[in-house]
Amino acid sequence: MNFDVIIIGGGLAGMKAADILISKGRKVAVITEGHSIHNVSYKDFQNAGGTLLMGDSVASADVKDGKVLSITTANISDIPFTADNFILATGKYFGGGIKADMNHIWEPLFGCDIESDEDRNTWFDWDFDKKQRFLDFGVKVDDKGRVLSKGTPFENLYACGEILAGLSGVDEDADKKIEASAERVADIIADNTSDNTSNNTSDNTSDNTNNNTTK
């Protein structure tokens, strides 16, 4: 199956990006490990033209020369999903976007670069109320919002939401920052790619008409 954009993660960030991209006529799939998506019913989302893989996760990714070509999911392992662009919105530790064991910290799906501190003593403050540095760790992106791996950006892999370095969901204005990061990434992707749906003629804000997107 082919999509314009595949979004991994159905939380606030992933769904915000999905909302914008669908409204701009893009064919979007959201893969989410959870059993709900942020603030929307799955029916509304599907009616709007989105494809949803609920309770599913990325099983493997085919990456070549810094470009993500396709992925397979845990539930649909035999048919790869291809897309022009991918968005990583898998959250931080709780969401599973970043994993850590005793000695390492890593991004499990694409092996993206993580901004962190090797010295674990700096990760936590004993005072619960104080700033906790581990909540600022996350993936690094370039000025175009593309995720870095070994210092070089992926050609078509973006990230938004809490998985980003410097964005902690614990901060008071976190929701605003998360939404802003999703908007930014969605806008970049929309600007860089042409609208390939036939019936999108204007910047219609409530674009629920692109029924081409349902397979």
Added chain:
Amino acid sequence: MTGNTKRKLSILNLMGQTNKGNEFDVIIVGGGITGAGTARDCALRGLNVLLIERHDIATGATGRNHGLLHSGARYAVKDSESAEECIKENTILRKIASNCVEDTQGLFITLPEDADSGYGLDYQKTFIEACIKAGINAEAIDPKDAIRMEPSVNPRLIGAVKVPDGSVDPFRLCAANITDAKLHGAKVLVYTEVTEFIKENDTILGVKVRDSKTGETAEYRAPVTVNAAGIWGHNIAEMAGVHVGMYPAKGALLVFGHRVNNVVINRCRKSADGDILVPGDTVCVIGTTSTKVPFEECDNMYVTRDEVELLLREGCALAPSLATTRILRAYAGVRPLVASDDDPTGRSISRGIVCLDHETRDGLKGFITITGGKLMTYRLMSEIATDAVCKKLNIAKKCQTATTPIIGSETGEARKDTLEKTIKKIWSLPTIGQKAAAGRFGTRAADIPYESEEDRRVICECEQVTLGEIKYAVKTNAITSLEDLRRRTRIGMGTCQGTFCIYKAAAALAEALGTPEKADIIAKDYLNERWKGMTSVGWGDTLREMEFMQRVYKRGIPDSYKNIPDPTKK
């Protein structure tokens, strides 16, 4: 005296409403298991007892160990005296503190690498012989049978010995001793610090104390004062003007998220770091290390990364699945060993009991130090200390603690009084919370209020603590914080480390204390305490929990978690 009057008096005793003035027969300094046990023993022998504790009960080494009911096998080869003490006390505690003890049995396993370092099956033979000589029923079993007995045990084992180990809940044991002492008339002051001894010439006449919450000071007098302050007893002795050469040996431990094993697993070799895995309550604990620490550090124990790595590595040799089991938290305690040589680790220092009569030792009258020993032998330590007290007071009463069950652990005839009530109130009902409380409070659980729906409400879901249990604990103990409440009820000790209950528990406790405005500060203190124990093991699922905990307490419960139906509500 009728049963009813007796009960009413008892409740008054528990609530600390009996007025005794400032004169006692004996003052005990320290509210750990040794102080608690000594207070109970003295009270049972009819003495007028005052116990003074600087913090809460069980805050030192008593609440910071494995919770292992040693069979004594660990000491059999090197220290037969300790081994004999252990097995005797093991047998006694199973009878007198049945509600605090779980008969898990234990295994001493031999791994191929042990054979390479001189602790192979030949050593196993020596080990079994030493055990049997000490009176410990040790029996070699086929490694295959060991795996059947405890499926989590390292399958590479080449030898296994079955011993009568068990687990003991040290909080429960300490609290039960305190309660029992109070029921027998002892006065217990927690959060009260000894600031000075009242001394005349070469005699200790009593203590000056300060209430650490209010700052109020008071004086108490008694012909004998017992120093049972664990490692802090070093400073208490100095304050009294005598020197006890104590050796603070830190031991670090890790708590895992569930019971990986149901049988205690030990290594059959010379005692080393991280070679005992003990199942206790809903979790299991690996430990310990042994390192000398400066006295200044005893008040603020932390676990280093090296200690965590070592414990995890050694733990996986006992039960390999620990590698993939979530670590809930790390903690450390300080053993109050008495220095006898220059061994830098403290491993070779005897864990034996040390009872010092400072009159014969230092010419200081009216002062006794009881130290050394271990949780396992607390009753014997208490007996020895109480004997010394009675000798000084010229009282010829015999010790009863080896045969008289502690409150909550009564069985047979003694339990008949409460059994009917307990069955009606607890065992007839399907609620887990009430049954969990019965585990914690034993025969006393029948006194916990469950009449209203509100009192049956579960506050801490991991450990199944109800509002009624919180109210009862507050009524019968001098509780001021969630930490204090935790030592009586296990509140917040489970897999979520308080994430889902601290806000509820803080509100309930603040309400029960009559100071609802203090809920925030109560919550914050306990959050910090739970948090500290998680920071040493902040990776894997614990790190996920930590992020979630931060989120919940800094921004509130996420909306997506609010709609989950409450299974406790019909």
